[in-house]
Amino acid sequence: QIVHVNLTLMLIIHGTWYTISVVLRLLQIVYEVGWIANYSPGCFPIPEIVIIRVTSYISIVLLLGGVVVERAFATHYVIDYEKKKRRWIATSITLFIFAMSLFISSQIVLGGINGVFFAAAMVAPVCLSLIAFRLLLRRNVRRLAGLNGKLVRRVKRDTYTLSLRLQLRENIWTMQKLNRMASIATPLCLVCLPLLFLPPLFLRDKDQWWILEIIVASNNTVLAAIAPFITVMIVVVFEQVRRMIFPTKFRAEKRKLWLPFSPRLERI
DSSP, X not given: OOSOHHHHHHHHHHHHXXXXXXXXXXXXXXXXTTSSSSOOTTSTTHHHHHHHHHHHHHHHHHHHHHHHHHHHHHHHTTTTTTTOOOHHHHHHHHHHHHHHHHHHHHHHHHTSSOHHHHHHHTHHHHHHHXXXXXXXXXXXXXXXXXXXXXXXXXXXXOHHHHHHHHHHHHHHHHHHHHHHHHXXXXXXXXXXXXXXXXXXXXXXXXXXXXXXXXXXXXXXXXXXXHHHHHHHHXXXXXXXXXXXXXXXXXXXXXXXXXXXXXXXXXXX
């Protein structure tokens, strides 16, 4: 198992919601190109579609904070976190993220919140989430190093210490992989935020719709480019995924290619 069931559920739910938003975007294009008569940006179902799409985008940005909270629970319950599923953790975090995302997106679409200012304001909490995630990772590494020191000195060599050491290694391994992914994916998401919230500024004047078309096309291009990039990144970061895709001989020949991404827990 690559990651814990709670983290897996969170990623699946957000991925599913994002897929739904992509389908709704195609439906929105049907209205925009005039295939459906009497199209108006302010009439049903366009505002509702936009709210759902913006909700999915905001939830992806807020997902990093949710992952930090989930890993904090994993650190707190480290001794039996892999044995007990505790799905209430993933459920609570996901419900909170989507509730916040839905509220913010509805306010943006209805004009209660300036989307551009919100996109700029999101930079601070996202950066703080990255810092908190790395601090949590370092805390786990220091704790594991302390346990390894006890085992070397043979201060206390019992089953509990050995089990805790194993659980910490698994937690650190997962967090190292997520940290590498978040450090690359999060800035890309932040770059996309202005492209999502700038269009309402140009919808008021029909003479500026050509600017809107450029922004929408740029947004779609960036989002389309991110998908294969993230797929390649997952293959590079997660060793189990590489084992499923690449044959053993190929992995041996390309061993040096993956060297920068190899786990270094054995050095702790």
